[in-house]
Amino acid sequence: MKRISLTQYLVEEQRLHDNIPASLRLLIEVVARACKTISHSVGKGALGDILGSADTENIQGEVQKKLDVISNEILLEANEWGGHLAAMASEEMESIHPIPNRYPMGEYMLLFDPLDGSSNIDVNVSIGTIFSVLKAPEGMSQPTEQDFMQPGSQQVAAGYAVYGPQTMLVLTTGNGVNCFTLDREMGSWVLTQKGMRIPEETKEFSINMSNQRHWYPPVQRYIAEMLEGKTGPRAKDFNMRWIASMVADVHRILNRGGIFMYPADARDPSQPGKLRLMYEANPMAMIVEQAGGAATDGKGRILDIPPAKLHQRVPVFLGSKSEVERVTGYHAE
Numbered sequence: 001m002k003r004i005s006l007t008q009y010l011v012e013e014q015r016l017h018d019n020i021p022a023s024l025r026l027l028i029e030v031v032a033r034a035c036k037t038i039s040h041s042v043g044k045g046a047l048g049d050i051l052g053s054a055d056t057e058n059i060q061g062e063v064q065k066k067l068d069v070i071s072n073e074i075l076l077e078a079n080e081w082g083g084h085l086a087a088m089a090s091e092e093m094e095s096i097h098p099i100p101n102r103y104p105m106g107e108y109m110l111l112f113d114p115l116d117g118s119s120n121i122d123v124n125v126s127i128g129t130i131f132s133v134l135k136a137p138e139g140m141s142q143p144t145e146q147d148f149m150q151p152g153s154q155q156v157a158a159g160y161a162v163y164g165p166q167t168m169l170v171l172t173t174g175n176g177v178n179c180f181t182l183d184r185e186m187g188s189w190v191l192t193q194k195g196m197r198i199p200e201e202t203k204e205f206s207i208n209m210s211n212q213r214h215w216y217p218p219v220q221r222y223i224a225e226m227l228e229g230k231t232g233p234r235a236k237d238f239n240m241r242w243i244a245s246m247v248a249d250v251h252r253i254l255n256r257g258g259i260f261m262y263p264a265d266a267r268d269p270s271q272p273g274k275l276r277l278m279y280e281a282n283p284m285a286m287i288v289e290q291a292g293g294a295a296t297d298g299k300g301r302i303l304d305i306p307p308a309k310l311h312q313r314v315p316v317f318l319g320s321k322s323e324v325e326r327v328t329g330y331h332a333e
């Protein structure tokens with residue numbers, strides 16, 4: 001495959017599908033540049049005085065890591081001046097972040113989890129940035145949280161950067177999923193995988209097994225059958241992976257199939273799972289569906305969920321279509 005830059009890819013994609021106007025191309029390039037900066041900070045580790053906690057808490061009541069705060073700042077500063085955005089929203093900020101008055105407002109709204117998997121930062125395990133792009137409602141003057149309350153099917157773009165052995169950017173603008181690898185010497189994103197597809201079948205599942213006693217019956221049944229392996233109703237053995245970094249687990253699934261699950265459980269019946277709809281589940285669901293996979297909350301398509309709150313949580317089952325359909329079917333029984 002011809003090695004082309006992210007910019008050349010976006011220009012050629014615009015010529016093919018007429019769905020990446022200059023302002024959206026600028027948005028994606030600016031976010032990609034911010035992810036390069038985050039990758040640089042992440043890569044420094046202890047040498048950059050960026051490990052450990054920031055002695056602050058986010059809206060979720062989680063202690064923020066220094067890198068959570070640094071990554072959030074990097075994305076805010078990178079996107080404020082371009083004139084492509086009306087507002088931003090982040091896992092790390094309680095309310096939305098309108099573009100400062102000194103800059104022109106644009107037609108897009110950017111949501112992100114600036115550094116997902118923070119519990120892995122201090123132990124050098126892959127982490128990532130997840131982002132989602134919505135269009136601002138027509139005629140919007142002053143953006144409010146309500147303007148962000150659009151179902152995931154309204155996303156015009158979604159992507160993530162994974163900071164692992166390689167730094168990679170996975171992106172969809174609605175016509176398939178492509179992957180770019182960061183060329184650190186040149187400082188540029190190079191197209192390395194085109195049209196990623198998730199195998200329909202898989203032998204690999206991802207869930208945090210330590211929560212097993214809290215799962216509701218459909219998930220209990222689904223996992224128990226897989227653990228029975230060849231001798232059980234599935235008549236095949238399964239493997240398990242749980243990195244506790246959604247970006248890393250999803251990236252593996254995009255490359256070789258699998259099913260990722262973070263179900264609601266009885267630990268806190270008021271909280272439908274741990275992952276957030278707007279800037280974790282929705283962007284990952286768009287990417288997974290664009291790669292031929294499926295993504296549900298156990299009942300229906302994640303991308304169809306009408307949001308009510310910016311930081312609302314949602315159960316997540318995503319990956320190889322046949323497995324997501326099976327476990328979703330168990331919820332329906």
Ligand code: P6P
Nearest residue numbers: 116117118119208244245246247
């Ligand atoms: P647990 C990271 O904190 C995260 O939001 C996802 O990236 C990851 O899949 C999940 O939580 C891990 O959760 O409960 O296994 O630590």
